[in-house]
Amino acid sequence: MNVKKRIIKLLGEFEDGKYSNILLNEYFRENNLSRGEKAFITEVFYGVIRNIIFLDYQIDKRATKKVHRRWLRNLLRISYYQAYFMRSDDAGVAWEATELAKQKLGVYVGRFANGIVRSFMREMDQEAENLKSQGKMDILYSCPKWFYEKIEKEYGEETEKLLKSYKKIPYLSVRVNKLKYNEDEFEALLEKMGINIMKQIDSVYYLDSGALIDSKEFKEGKITVQDGSSYLAAKMLGARPGDIVLDTCSAPGSKAVVLAELMENKGEITALDIHQHKIKLLDANAKNLGAKIITGVKLDARKVKEQGKKFDKILVDAPCSGYGVLRKKPEALYNKDMTNVEELAKLQYEILESASKSLKEDGELVYSTCTIFNEENTDNVQRFLQNNPEFEVVELEFPDGVEGHKDILGGLVIDYKEEFLDSFYIIKFRKRIG
Known part of the structure; x- marks a missing residue:
């Protein structure tokens, strides 16, 4: 099958609701493709998703009638992406778009595709300048308007650099x-x-x-x-051999396995998740990786304080909006809004509050998220410290070679300046004795 036809098929399945990373991994497992084919499919598939608002804006601007056929729209998205973001050969891109459209939908549609692709190629650089001069940065960087305004409010002059960073291809x-x-x-x-x-x-x-x-x-x-940020969130808990540890939101278990490794498979790790199928995934992952001290338990982490057990160390890697991992999961940008952020911040706080009641005196707790908004990070932590004066912040330092900054409370913010690691928030608490 033609490689672009493969990408069109994948984009269609993505639009039907499948997660991009799961979809692509399954496709590669089921199809025998060369390394070059996999690399091309990966770049274009994710590239279209990352830049879909910009691409659709340019298509709709040039089409006299809205392009309703999903197959054709995805062909045009791919062609526009190749032309503008990959700087592929103009003639080759236009020719292939024409031929594929002609084969699938007839000569008339082939001519339409040829015209609309070549029109974009002639004007694409000026189009980008126009969007910038008109203040339509949300379209230029393919993000919902509310998201752009939120980023601009929190990051000011750094907004464009941040948006550019999250459009990069991850390693x-x-x-x-x-x-x-x-x-x-x-x-x-x-x-x-x-x-x-x-x-x-x-x-x-x-x-x-x-x-x-x-x-x-x-x-x-x-x-x-595993990403370096995810690894560091687990490592900074400081779990030692023999500790009794709780991982509150564990599946698929990557951080729990890091903890087991640091504990040399000595001690006890209770790994929670609210879904039974995820507990099965966690157990299988732990077994495959040789982590023998992990016990998966189906439990809502907000209720952990009710079970009575006390732990030496607790990791609260809370469910979040995921805006720190947009390079790898670009759809997170389109399927949430500020209401979701506020709901998630409430959930995160409830989990943190509940987990803290299960920590032994002089025990330590790490709170982390893979997102970038204050509501889910600094604001939540400030509220927690105000309501729980028995907790103090433990000073953490960035490892050599990791870019970021500290928030006003001492939490580590691995931010957009870090080219390799996901954006993450990590803060550590200790429960005072007495």
């Missing part, structure tokens, strides 16, 4: 699972496969190729996909 990051493997063995494997290290944070590596996902080592659980 693959994997973590060496020290319960089964070590860095020397892993780096030898990279050398053998001709894969380069772009950045390293402890045992998390950012790589210039995704070929490892098909490797024997990945299937055996010696390496696993």
Whole structure:
């Protein structure tokens, strides 16, 4: 099948409600594709999703009638993306759009596609300048207007840099699972496969190729996909061998496995999730990675204070709006609004408040999110500290090579300036004795 036809099919399934990352991973597992084909499909598929508002604006501006056929609209989106964002050969892009449209929908539609693609190519650079001069930055950077206004309010002059950052193609990051493997063995494997290290944070590596996902080592659980920010949220809890640990919102269990590794598989980790099917996923992941001290429990984390058990360490990696991982999950930008942010902030606070009641005196708790808004981060923490004076903030420092800033409370904000790691908020508390 033609590669662009494959992308059109994938975009159609995405519009039907499937998650982009799950959809693409399943497609690659089920289809025998070359490394080059996978790379092209990945860039264009995610690129169209990241920039869909801009692309649709340009299509609708040039079409005398609205393009209702989803197949045709996705072909045009792909062609516009190639022309403007990839700077692909104009003649080749226009020719292929024409031929594919002609084969699928007839000669007339082929001519229409040719005209509308070439029109955009002639005007695309000026179009971008016009949008900027007209103050339509939300269209230029493909984000809902409310989101742009919110970012502008919180980030001011840094707004455009932030929006540009979240449109970048992410790097693959994997973590060496020290319960089964070590860095020397892993780096030898990279050398053998001709894969380069772009950045390293402890045992998390950012790589210039995704070929490892098909490797024997990945299937055996010696390496696993994980972002450096996610790893740091777990590491900064400071869990030690023999600790009794709670991970409140655990599935699929990547942070719990980090905790098990740091604890040398000695102690106890209770990993919660509200959905039974996610508990099964968590258990399978832990087994594959050799984490033997994790027990998955189906429980709403807001009710954890009612169960009576006390823990040495608690990780509250709370459900959030996900605006810190837009490079990897771009659809998060389109399927939520400010009402969702406020609802999530309320949920996060309830989980944090409940979990804190299960912490032993002198115990430590990490609160983290993969989002960027104050409502879910600093504001929640301020409220928590005001209502719970027995808790104090434990000072954390950024690891070498990680970009970000601290908020007014001392929480770490891994922000848009960090080219590799996801944007994350991490803050640590200690419960005072007495």
